[in-house]
Amino acid sequence: MVFFASVWLVIASIQFAAAESCDSVEDGYTCSTEFSHSWGQYSGFFSVPSTIDASVPAECELTFVQMLSRHGARDPTAGKTATYNATVQRIHDSVTAYSEEYAFIKDYDYTLGADQLTTFGQQELINAGYKFFQRYAQLTGSNMPFFRSSDQDRVVESAQNWTQGFQQALLEQDAGTTVSLPYSILLLPEESGNNTLNHDLCTAFEDGPVSEIKKSAQTIWQNVFAPNITARLNENLPGANFTDDDTINFMDLCPYNTVADDEGTVSPFCNLFTTDEWQSYGYFQTLGKYYGYGPGNPLGPTQGVGFVNELIARATGQAVVDSTSTNSTLDHDNATFPLDRKLYADFSHDNDMIGIYGALGLFPADVTAPLSNTTRTSAEDAGGFDSAWLVPFSARMYVEKMQCGADAEEKVRIIVNDRVVPLQGCGADELGRCSLGAWVDSLSFATSGGLWNECFV
Numbered sequence: 001m002v003f004f005a006s007v008w009l010v011i012a013s014i015q016f017a018a019a020e021s022c023d024s025v026e027d028g029y030t031c032s033t034e035f036s037h038s039w040g041q042y043s044g045f046f047s048v049p050s051t052i053d054a055s056v057p058a059e060c061e062l063t064f065v066q067m068l069s070r071h072g073a074r075d076p077t078a079g080k081t082a083t084y085n086a087t088v089q090r091i092h093d094s095v096t097a098y099s100e101e102y103a104f105i106k107d108y109d110y111t112l113g114a115d116q117l118t119t120f121g122q123q124e125l126i127n128a129g130y131k132f133f134q135r136y137a138q139l140t141g142s143n144m145p146f147f148r149s150s151d152q153d154r155v156v157e158s159a160q161n162w163t164q165g166f167q168q169a170l171l172e173q174d175a176g177t178t179v180s181l182p183y184s185i186l187l188l189p190e191e192s193g194n195n196t197l198n199h200d201l202c203t204a205f206e207d208g209p210v211s212e213i214k215k216s217a218q219t220i221w222q223n224v225f226a227p228n229i230t231a232r233l234n235e236n237l238p239g240a241n242f243t244d245d246d247t248i249n250f251m252d253l254c255p256y257n258t259v260a261d262d263e264g265t266v267s268p269f270c271n272l273f274t275t276d277e278w279q280s281y282g283y284f285q286t287l288g289k290y291y292g293y294g295p296g297n298p299l300g301p302t303q304g305v306g307f308v309n310e311l312i313a314r315a316t317g318q319a320v321v322d323s324t325s326t327n328s329t330l331d332h333d334n335a336t337f338p339l340d341r342k343l344y345a346d347f348s349h350d351n352d353m354i355g356i357y358g359a360l361g362l363f364p365a366d367v368t369a370p371l372s373n374t375t376r377t378s379a380e381d382a383g384g385f386d387s388a389w390l391v392p393f394s395a396r397m398y399v400e401k402m403q404c405g406a407d408a409e410e411k412v413r414i415i416v417n418d419r420v421v422p423l424q425g426c427g428a429d430e431l432g433r434c435s436l437g438a439w440v441d442s443l444s445f446a447t448s449g450g451l452w453n454e455c456f457v
């Protein structure tokens, strides 16, 4: 009996160790960080090291936080999942022999779904809500956030999972709270109408020549870094006859299979590539964001203007002034756009967040020189413009206001995935902060229309 019991204990502890999650509340994704933080927007949230101390200075008291979150890890979008499935089918149909390292692919079944959050992705958001409550305990104990979400399933579900984490932390602090789930969340429709949490209205951006810049920039870089990888894949998978496009799709199988696992266990696909190759892949994703939705696209930041004008309204307690993507019916109604809250939580997508960072002027040309299409620019050299730093699954931006000592005016600061992103163009101090008035003045791109008129020429 004793013998069996101890064997059982050993087995149980091994299983526990194997099932330990790669995700954590504080640090986010922590497995194989030498390459798992180089998967661009397919990386799981991780706490990005901050050059500037991200804690609230002792002499300051927080007065306001606007959070903007990306949904959690999901399955590939419908189109991509069909492509990946076809790639795997083709390998199975045409590869004549598998080298040792690649042998697992022979028995690999493509089972990923489409568009929905994975269990791992749901847990990311639960962790995010919990972490937010703790970080902002000064405010969260006595103030409920006002919630909005773009209405696609995975975004709404992310918002709901976030509230679960927030509620859990609230209950731990105050077991007798009268607050209970579900929290009310205002949904902004994606299929029609104006929506500051989902781009769609600006036709020159959606369908015009500027929509081609992303593809062009990524292709130039793909032609630099992918051919050697393609050659190696074709050696190890004779008969596959991969193109460089196939190689990118094949690499995508690493992050997607990783986040499809409940604990985020690193997929065997990941080990077929070097750390250097993952950095090149991450840079490919970064170029896509920079030239697709960021400052590298003439109308990228324009897509974030509506949200920034809403943020100004909330931060200053003044009605929204905007004629881009805001819905004036919603924004001029206290029930759907209150101005007296201290906490706001909005849920959206990666591309929208990139446009919003642009509209906030966080990556101007003197900080982020136009990213090279032919050599890798490091995240540091790009002034922090790195897709994995900015918009991983469950990414979160915090816009904080704080009252410090006897200062006449409040200060504003922005933190993206735990990294302070110094404000630009408003005389930021050594902690990356500006006074509220100077910050609002610096947002003239948004307050003056943000080139919205160029959307319809």
Ligand SMILES: *[C@@H]1O[C@H](CO)[C@@H](O)[C@H](O)[C@H]1NC(C)=O
Binding pocket: 081, 085, 086, 089, 110, 111, 112, 113
């Ligand atoms: C993959 O494609 C095959 C063949 O078209 C299809 O039968 C299968 O359902 C697909 N699997 C997934 C997970 O999409």
Ligand SMILES: *[C@@H]1O[C@H](CO)[C@@H](O)[C@H](O)[C@H]1NC(C)=O
Binding pocket: 122, 123, 157, 158, 160, 161, 164
């Ligand atoms: C996340 O939220 C969805 C929708 O509310 C819910 O069905 C799911 O169970 C939640 N996930 C977890 C892990 O609780």
Ligand SMILES: *[C@@H]1O[C@H](CO)[C@@H](O)[C@H](O)[C@H]1NC(C)=O
Binding pocket: 192, 193, 194, 195, 327, 328, 329, 330
């Ligand atoms: C604005 O919001 C109102 C209230 O939800 C809705 O009825 C209307 O269709 C929306 N209009 C636009 C242009 O989005």
Ligand SMILES: *[C@@H]1O[C@H](CO)[C@@H](O)[C@H](O)[C@H]1NC(C)=O
Binding pocket: 213, 214, 216, 217, 220, 291, 370, 371, 372, 373
């Ligand atoms: C990268 O490529 C895009 C699209 O061709 C182009 O607009 C941009 O100027 C290029 N960037 C640099 C730094 O050359």
Ligand SMILES: *[C@@H]1O[C@H](CO)[C@@H](O)[C@H](O)[C@H]1NC(C)=O
Binding pocket: 224, 225, 228
């Ligand atoms: C590709 O391989 C060639 C030959 O080994 C090498 O000279 C070249 O530097 C490699 N290119 C990249 C981008 O790694």
Ligand SMILES: *[C@@H]1O[C@H](CO)[C@@H](O)[C@H](O)[C@H]1NC(C)=O
Binding pocket: 241, 243
């Ligand atoms: C490999 O693919 C190329 C085009 O991608 C095609 O021209 C060629 O015939 C293919 N080779 C084989 C052996 O299938």
Ligand SMILES: *[C@@H]1O[C@H](CO)[C@@H](O)[C@H](O)[C@H]1NC(C)=O
Binding pocket: 194, 201, 323, 324, 325, 326, 327, 328, 329
């Ligand atoms: C929706 O946005 C369009 C385009 O900016 C604007 O003309 C219209 O007035 C907006 N509608 C509402 C209800 O805000």
Ligand SMILES: *[C@@H]1O[C@H](CO)[C@@H](O)[C@H](O)[C@H]1NC(C)=O
Binding pocket: 334, 340
């Ligand atoms: C909305 O809030 C403002 C400021 O608190 C208040 O003056 C106004 O009466 C409110 N309007 C409605 C319709 O409740």
